[in-house]
Amino acid sequence: xxxxxxxxxxxxxxxxxxxxxxxxxxxxxxxxxxxxxxxxxxxxxxxxxxxxxxxxxxxxxxxxxxxxxxxxxxxxxxxxxxxxxxxxxxxxxxxxxxxxxxxxxxxxxxxxxxxxxxxxxxxxxxxxxxxxxxxxxxxxxxxxxxxxxxxxxxxxxxxxxxxxxxxxxxxxxxxxxxxxxxxxxxxxxxxxxxxxxxxxxxxxxxxxxxxxxxxxxxxxxxxxxxxxxxxxxxxxxxxxxxxxxxxxxxxxxxxxxxxxxxxxxxxxxxxxxxxxxxxxxxxxxxxxxxxxxxxxxxxxxxxxxxxxxxxxxxxxxxxxxxxxxxxxxxxxxxxxxxxxxxxxxxxxxxxxxx
Numbered sequence: 475x476x477x478x479x480x481x482x483x484x485x486x487x488x489x490x491x492x493x494x495x496x497x498x499x500x501x502x503x504x505x506x507x508x509x510x511x512x513x514x515x516x517x518x519x520x521x522x523x524x525x526x527x528x529x530x531x532x533x534x535x536x537x538x539x540x541x542x543x544x545x546x547x548x549x550x551x552x553x554x555x556x557x558x559x560x561x562x563x564x565x566x567x568x569x570x571x572x573x574x575x576x577x578x579x580x581x582x583x584x585x586x587x588x589x590x591x592x593x594x595x596x597x598x599x600x601x602x603x604x605x606x607x608x609x610x611x612x613x614x615x616x617x618x619x620x621x622x623x624x625x626x627x628x629x630x631x632x633x634x635x636x637x638x639x640x641x642x643x644x645x646x647x648x649x650x651x652x653x654x655x656x657x658x659x660x661x662x663x664x665x666x667x668x669x670x671x672x673x674x675x676x677x678x679x680x681x682x683x684x685x686x687x688x689x690x691x692x693x694x695x696x697x698x699x700x701x702x703x704x705x706x707x708x709x710x711x712x713x714x715x716x717x718x719x720x721x722x723x724x725x726x727x728x729x730x731x732x733x734x735x736x737x738x739x740x741x742x743x744x745x746x747x748x749x750x751x752x753x754x755x756x757x758x759x760x761x762x763x764x765x766x767x768x769x770x771x772x773x774x775x776x777x778x779x780x781x782x783x784x785x786x787x788x789x790x791x792x793x794x795x796x797x798x799x800x801x802x803x804x805x806x807x808x809x810x811x812x813x814x815x816x817x818x819x820x821x822x823x824x825x826x827x828x
Contacts, residue, residue: 485510486501524552525555629682644681651676689712716742743769771813
């Protein structure tokens, strides 16, 4: 308890004025106490203030305590407020019903000062403890998120340092990937049901799609011209090289590596083709993970619209013409159709980050 005064608010709901006054007198020295003589008045109070606890009489006219707690538990704003039922001795057969509806405890009438203060204090302390645990879990989750983001940035920068053009490629493809997954999520198409966490993992892990290129020879990676068939066969290995690197990290991190599993999907599958003509595993259609299909669109668009040692950049319109021609061959046709109103935004990203 705060030495400067009460810092927990309690709402007492009872149609009996005598009980309300008695409970206020018992609890006022320790808590901020508010009174409501009916369920309707309690709901009106809650629109302006959310207390730390509610003491709720079972038997009330118009709206019983059972009906009121059902309404509280159905409202996300109030569902976590601890509720203690006030019930008469002859109502003990209803205790199970009260607890089933979500009450944390009950106080039998006639009430006594010692029992009321002890029960209320116990559940106030339990609620404070629960909130502290939630805060600790939230802080730990945020630290883990920051750690994951740092790992992704470090690994992505390793690739960028190998090739002066790759850093911009990573930034742009990450931005395109965000547009794609958010665009698909807005369509509510069951074929592309991308949960929020998976969506965020795809966006963040897209930075690592070319991580395997660190294992490719500079003579091939930085060659100022088109690759020979033998050189292209070598550079295609960056997908499997990258997957092997991430496998090592997954093995070390164990259960904390969910974001890396998505990164592995992207690394190993972003060069697979819808018709099965891609690499390294010749996957086709829906056997290609959604993350890989998304990355394929982002990666190819950026490759087409960016300058390379062996070619100049295409315009947005030229790049989109190729993507549409390759739909059903290289790209998932339904995905491309759903993204028609998203692609114009690619042009803005390209202009801003090139």
